[in-house]
Structures are given as C-alpha cells and as structure tokens.
Amino acid sequence: xxxxxxxxxxxxxxxxxxxxxxxxxxxxxxxxxxxxxxxxxxxxxxxxxxxxxxxxxxxxxxxxxxxxxxxxxxxxxxxxxxxxxxxxxxxxxxxxxxxxxxxxxx
Amino acid sequence: xxxxxxxxxxxxxxxxxxxxxxxxxxxxxxxxxxxxxxxxxxxxxxxxxxxxxxxxxxxxxxxxxxxxxxxxxxxxxxxxxxxxxxxxxxxxxxxxxxxxxxxxxxxxxxxxxxxxxxxxxxxxxxxxxxxxxxxxxxxxxxxxxxxxxxxxxxxxxxxxxxxxxxxxxxxxxxxxxxxxxxxxxxxxxxxxxxxxxxxxxxxxxxxxxxxxxxxxxxxxxxxxxxxxxxxxxxxxxxxxxxxxxxxxxxxxxxxxxxxxxxxxxxxxxxxxxxxxxxxxxxxxxxxxxxxxxxxxxxxxxxxxxxxxxxxxxxxxxxxxxxxxxxxxxxxxxxxxxxxxxxxxxxxxxxxxxxxxxxxxxxxxxxxxxxxxxxxxxxxxxxxxxxxxxxxxxxxxxxxxxxxxxxxxxxxxxxxxxxxxxxxxxxxxxxxxxxxxxxxxxxxxxxxxxxxxxxxxxxxxxxxxxxxxxxxxxxxxxxxxxxxxxxxxxxxxxxxxxxxxxxxxxxxxxxxxxxxxxxxxxx
Numbered sequence: 001x002x003x004x005x006x007x008x009x010x011x012x013x014x015x016x017x018x019x020x021x022x023x024x025x026x027x028x029x030x031x032x033x034x035x036x037x038x039x040x041x042x043x044x045x046x047x048x049x050x051x052x053x054x055x056x057x058x059x060x061x062x063x064x065x066x067x068x069x070x071x072x073x074x075x076x077x078x079x080x081x082x083x084x085x086x087x088x089x090x091x092x093x094x095x096x097x098x099x100x101x102x103x104x105x106x
Numbered sequence: 107x108x109x110x111x112x113x114x115x116x117x118x119x120x121x122x123x124x125x126x127x128x129x130x131x132x133x134x135x136x137x138x139x140x141x142x143x144x145x146x147x148x149x150x151x152x153x154x155x156x157x158x159x160x161x162x163x164x165x166x167x168x169x170x171x172x173x174x175x176x177x178x179x180x181x182x183x184x185x186x187x188x189x190x191x192x193x194x195x196x197x198x199x200x201x202x203x204x205x206x207x208x209x210x211x212x213x214x215x216x217x218x219x220x221x222x223x224x225x226x227x228x229x230x231x232x233x234x235x236x237x238x239x240x241x242x243x244x245x246x247x248x249x250x251x252x253x254x255x256x257x258x259x260x261x262x263x264x265x266x267x268x269x270x271x272x273x274x275x276x277x278x279x280x281x282x283x284x285x286x287x288x289x290x291x292x293x294x295x296x297x298x299x300x301x302x303x304x305x306x307x308x309x310x311x312x313x314x315x316x317x318x319x320x321x322x323x324x325x326x327x328x329x330x331x332x333x334x335x336x337x338x339x340x341x342x343x344x345x346x347x348x349x350x351x352x353x354x355x356x357x358x359x360x361x362x363x364x365x366x367x368x369x370x371x372x373x374x375x376x377x378x379x380x381x382x383x384x385x386x387x388x389x390x391x392x393x394x395x396x397x398x399x400x401x402x403x404x405x406x407x408x409x410x411x412x413x414x415x416x417x418x419x420x421x422x423x424x425x426x427x428x429x430x431x432x433x434x435x436x437x438x439x440x441x442x443x444x445x446x447x448x449x450x451x452x453x454x455x456x457x458x459x460x461x462x463x464x465x466x467x468x469x470x471x472x473x474x475x476x477x478x479x480x481x482x483x484x485x486x487x488x489x490x491x492x493x494x495x496x497x498x499x500x501x502x503x504x505x506x507x508x509x510x511x512x513x514x515x516x517x518x519x520x521x522x523x524x525x526x527x528x529x530x531x532x533x534x535x536x537x538x539x540x541x542x543x544x545x546x547x548x549x550x551x552x553x554x555x556x557x558x559x560x561x562x563x564x565x566x567x568x569x570x571x572x573x574x575x576x577x578x579x580x581x582x583x584x585x586x587x588x589x590x591x592x593x594x595x596x597x598x599x600x601x602x603x604x605x606x607x608x609x610x611x612x613x614x615x616x617x618x619x620x621x622x623x624x625x626x627x628x
Binding site for chain 2: 001014015016060061062063066067068069072102103
C-alpha cells in the first residue's frame with residue numbers, strides 16, 4: 001500500500017494504484033491525478049459519462065459492470081472507451097472512477 | 107538464468123523478490139475476513155515479512171499435523187528417489203530455466219525441512235542427509251516457488267512413484283497461511299465466493315441481470331428468446347458454472363452457448379444465485395477453505411430438490427468435484443444417479459458425486475442425434491484443442507470434448523502428441539496465478555503451451571484455441587495475444603451454441619460474438 005500526494009490531497013492506493021477506500025476517498029482531485037497517469041489531454045463530457053455510469057452501477061451492484069453493459073449504458077462501443085481511457089475500461093476508467101479492480105477468473 | 111554450471115549449492119542460493127516476480131500479498135482486510143493468522147501490511151520485496159513470534163514452531167507444528175493427517179504427504183516426502191523424470195516436464199521450469207522450478211527440487215524445498223526435523227538421518231546428520239532447518243530464507247523460497255507452480259500435475263504423469271506434486275504445493279501454501287503469508291489474488295476471490303457465492307462478487311440481482319443481458323444478445327443474434335430460471339425449486343437439474351462465464355469475455359460467449367443448448371433441448375434446469383460459482387479458490391488456499399466453499403453445491407441441490415447437478419466449463423472445479431467433493435461434503439444420497447432426461451443415458455461414472463460435466467452431457471446428446479447442428483456456422487474457425495490440466499489429468503475427460511468438436515466445426519487439428527491429453531501443457535497461470543503483476547512470468551510459464559499452438563497455427567492455419575476452463579479462457583487470451591496474436595480463445599460450448607439450428611430462429615448473420623459468418627448457407 002502506498003500514499004499518493006496530489007494537489008494538496010493524499011490518497012491511499014493499492015499496488016495497482018487503485019484507491020484503497022474506493023469511492024469513499026474519491027474526489028475531483030483524484031480524477032485529475034489519474035487523468036495525468038492515463039495521458040488524457042482533455043477531460044470531456046464523454047469521460048464523465050463513463051465515470052458516472054461506472055459509479056452508478058457500482059452503487060447498485062458492488063462490482064464493476066460487464067464491459068458490454070458499460071458500452072450499452074453509455075452508448076460507446078469498446079473501441080471508443082479505449083480511445084477515452086487508453087489503458088482500458090478496467091485499469092483506466094475504473095481506477096479513475098474509484099472502483100476496485102475485479103478479481104477471479106478474469 | 108544463464109544455463110552455466112551452478113557455482114553454489116541450491117540451498118545457498120536465496121530467493122530474491124523484485125517487482126514482477128511475486129503476486130501481491132493478501133490485503134490485511136482479506137486475511138482478517140478469513141480469520142487467518144497475522145493480518146498486516148507487508149510486501150515480499152521488503153526484508154522484514156513481519157512474521158509472528160515463534161513462527162518456526164508454528165510451521166513445524168503445522169507440518170507435523172499434516173504428516174499425521176495426510177498419509178499421502180508422508181509418502182510423497184519419503185518415496186522420491188530424485189530420479190529427475192519430472193525435471194523437464196514442468197512448464198515453469200521450461201519457461202524460466204530456474205532449477206528450483208524442477209518439480210523434484212520444488213518438492214525438495216519442503217522435503218529438506220521434513221528430513222531435518224522428522225527423520226532420524228536428518229536429525230543426526232542435518233545437511234549431510236539433505237536436511238536443513240526452517241529459516242526465513244527457506245520460508246521465502248517456499249513462497250516464491252509454491253506460487254510458481256500451477257498444481258497442473260503434468261510432472262506427476264511422468265513420476266514413476268506417482269508423486270502428486272500438486273499436493274506438495276498445496277501443503278506449502280497451507281503452511282504459509284499459518285504465518286500470514288498468502289496472495290491477494292487468491293484470498294479475495296475466496297472471500298467473494300464465501301460472501302456472495304462467486305469469485306466475481308456478483309450479487310443475486312447482478313448475476314440475474316448479467317444472464318439476462320446475454321439473453322438479449324442471443325435474441326438479437328438468433329431471434330430466439332431464452333428464459334433461464336434462478337433458484338427454482340423442483341427443477342430437475344441444477345446448473346453450476348464459473349462466475350466468469352457471466353461476467354467477462356470470452357467466457358460470456360461460452361455461457362451463451364449453454365443457454366442456447368439448454369433451450370434447444372428444453373432442459374428443465376435452474377441456475378442458483380447461492381451456488382453461483384463452479385470454481386473454488388479454496389483449492390489454492392487450504393483443504394478447509396476448499397471444503398467450506400464447495401459445500402454450497404450440495405447444500406443448494408438439496409434445498410432446491412433437484413435430481414442431479416450439471417457442471418459447466420471450469421478446470422480446477424473438476425479437480426475438486428472429482429477427487430475431493432464426495433469425501434469432503436458427501437455422500438449426496440439425497441440426489442439421484444444422473445440420467446439425461448433427453449437421451450435416458452445414465453451417467454454411471456457420476457453415480458457417486460451426482461455431477462456431470464457439460465462436455466459429457468453434450469457428447470451424449472450428439473451421439474443420440476438429439477441436436478440439430480450446422481457445423482458450417484463455425485467455418486470461420488479452425489480450432490485446436492487445449493486439454494485443461496484438471497479436466498484431463500484429474501478427471502480423465504479426454505475424448506468427449508474431441509467428439510463434440512468433431513461434430514460442431516468443419517475441421518480442427520491436434521497439437522503434438524506430447525502436449526495434449528494427459529500430457530497437456532498448462533496455460534501457465536492456473537491456481538490463482540492469473541494476476542497481472544506477474545505477467546512476464548505467466549508469458550514464460552505459458553510458453554510451452556503457446557509453442558505447441560504456434561506449431562499448428564503455422565502448419566494448419568489454426569486460428570482458434572478451444573478449451574473447457576474459465577481460467578484458460580482468461581489466461582490463454584493474454585498468452586495468445588503475446589505469443590500468437592492471430593489465435594482467439596473460446597470455450598467448447600460457444601462452438602456448440604453457435605452451431606445449433608434453433609426452432610423458429612431468424613436467418614443467422616453473425617456468430618455469438620457478433621462476428622460475420624463466412625461461407626455459411628444457413
């Protein structure tokens with residue numbers, strides 16, 4: 001476990017850089033920090049649509065959605081999600097939204 | 107590894123941990139959840155592993171208990187003559203070149219401590235008799251190499267004494283847990299499974315939604331609406347499959363295959379949101395954990411009043427079911443000997459466990475002409491067959507999937523003889539090693555498998571690697587992306603489902619992945 005300092009806030013993260021306390025600790029500053037990590041130039045409404053969809057789903061289900069459900073909810077095909085989040089829906093988008101990494105046979 | 111002659115005795119070469127060569131340790135919260143000893147923050151690449159006081163005694167006492175309890179362990183410790191037949195059979199040794207990945211030497215890591223403290227020769231002569239005391243260095247070595255073994259048991263096929271190296275690795279992992287040394291990628295799915303019924307952590311409503319989503323896709327592709335049921339009392343059959351089948355690609359296409367097949371034959375079956383996991387990461391943790399997680403299957407079958415259980419495409423699930431379940435949580439005398447309601451075939455081989463594998467079930471349907479199949483729908487695929495370690499070596503499922511494959515695709519090709527059936531090579535990432543932080547190790551340990559696939563890709567134009575295991579579907583995908591990027595991975599039931607001619611279907615334009623179907627007249 002490590003602590004990340006960014007723009008005056010500190011965040012506890014796991015080895016993969018996901019927020020240890022998840023959405024409890026998530027805020028705008030975290031989004032800005034992951035934006036830098038992901039190499040995203042401008043954060044657009046499209047990014048926010050994905051982040052909001054992930055968080056809404058997580059609140060109802062306690063887990064990240066299947067990728068295809070995320071595509072359906074946002075209306076973005078997987079290719080577009082990769083364009084928005086270069087390291088993908090799991091590593092990039094989930095990290096930015098403050099969701100944990102899925103485990104198991106995946 | 108340079109391949110040069112070692113300048114030091116193996117006992118004098120320490121295990122060195124660095125980022126990328128170890129699985130992340132179990133989070134404190136996970137260790138606490140399981141009520142395992144010594145929850146704490148720690149990391150293998152730091153010198154101090156924060157072991158509890160008296161940890162050496164805890165390990166030795168744990169070893170003694172297990173030697174008394176498991177006759178097999180005592181035998182495996184005593185009977186090895188170090189002939190070396192296993193040495194070059196391990197995919198981890200072939201991929202890493204690390205001598206401690208020779209199964210004989212991996213076992214020796216434990217056996218040396220056994221000799222030192224539990225045999226007369228070792229007590230008297232110590233290192234001269236191949237013994238060594240339990241030290242921090244030894245413990246670290248156990249952690250490194252017990253997690254560079256996938257318990258695939260290929261080495262055991264070649265062992266003249268039949269030593270089951272998987273059980274030695276299992277013992278090393280059990281002992282490590284006694285002092286709080288374990289990995290998160292195993293303990294978290296085990297916790298999820300205990301809490302929600304499955305590794306993914308899918309709650310009942312999420313599981314239902316996911317399956318329903320797959321039904322929507324099936325409807326879009328075939329025009330047929332399938333209506334699976336959940337937790338339905340009085341269903342004839344309980345169907346249990348790995349939860350990844352209803353969560354991640356490419357497993358979801360396998361699940362769509364099951365759904366189509368069951369609809370095709372009008373099977374009276376139900377899913378369960380309680381026993382919603384075929385896999386069992388307890389097998390990778392400890393015997394007690396395996397027993398606890400496995401208990402849900404029979405408990406749910408009893409509660410729902412089904413006649414028998416049908417199991418989906420998972421590898422290690424079948425090691426647990428076929429070799430441990432009956433004695434751990436059986437006898438399931440409230441169930442009936444499985445009998446196919448479609449063909450009336452009685453599965454005598456499952457008379458005791460009451461659980462039938464989907465490939466056995468499907469092969470029997472085909473053999474009795476109960477399926478309407480158009481193999482041309484899979485004409486865009488030229489598969490080869492990957493025998494999953496556990497279904498092949500732990501339950502002898504060798505010919506049924508091949509028989510199914512013969513009927514659902516126009517053509518497919520075998521990999522070389524010494525890499526299939528009982529001698530199949532592991533995906534390289536089983537037993538909870540399918541985690542991202544050791545990706546380089548995984549690509550190394552999967553190299554022998556990938557190499558055999560490359561052979562048939564070059565020779566026959568193979569473009570699909572078919573299998574019956576959820577870990578395979580996830581890990582072989584990564585392995586193929588790296589070594590053979592033109593080869594896609596799929597479950598056998600995906601090929602079955604895609605080939606079925608459904609009553610009332612619309613004209614098929616795409617496969618279950620929405621990929622266009624080539625050369626198909628419908």
